[in-house]
Amino acid sequence: MSAEPRTAPDDGQVRVVALEVADDLDELASVRAWASGVLRDLPGDQRLDVLMVVEELTSNALRHGEPPRQIRLLRKRGWLCVEVDDTCLDPACPRPPSATGGHGLKLVTAVTTAWGQRQRTTGKTVWAEIDLTRAPGTSPPPMR
Template structure:
């Protein structure tokens, strides 16, 4: 079972919440529930987008990365960053969609203002930023 780390208040406007994720795809349900609880104050369309980003980045880390893994939500009033660490040094790369996958990073790109990754000698962090100032729009992709 994942271990939730304590909230770190870096200043009055930024909250960092972290969750250690075990090496098991069944952890996705736990990560989803954790993120849903922490993001329950967002309007539904923004919460759905944010949860999809959390789910896709975590799923990729579990399927293609190596332990240890950690999911972080960095949040200010009008901004959310989702970061997922894993110990695989191979970069996260979009692949052509097929019946067995390849849609995740395209969904992340569609739901977020920007995404990318930081490589480290011991692994990588894949991140996505969401703009929480945008109003709900009927044409917003889901």
């Protein structure tokens, strides 16, 4: 767990904190607690939106990806990016909603300004950016 300061840097620099994630869905509670501690300076509703993104991206990596996995929170004033790495080469993609899932990336889309993925020769990184200057629960600006 991170022992770093819990606020965004004022100097425009991006602060990065990372956590290695074990190969177990039960790990989601630990990831959520870690992220909640790192982001405890955010207002409650905004922190809940970010934690939903953290959980969804991590859950997808645990269900559909391959170990090792790592989650990173990149932050500077007014901006946060959640990144989750795994070693599966298959791209992340939304699936049709059903009784067993398929809603998560739609929720991520609803609370982020953008999300996507970077393919690497050793796997992928799925990322989502969050505008921390926007009021929680409001729609992000349309993507261009």
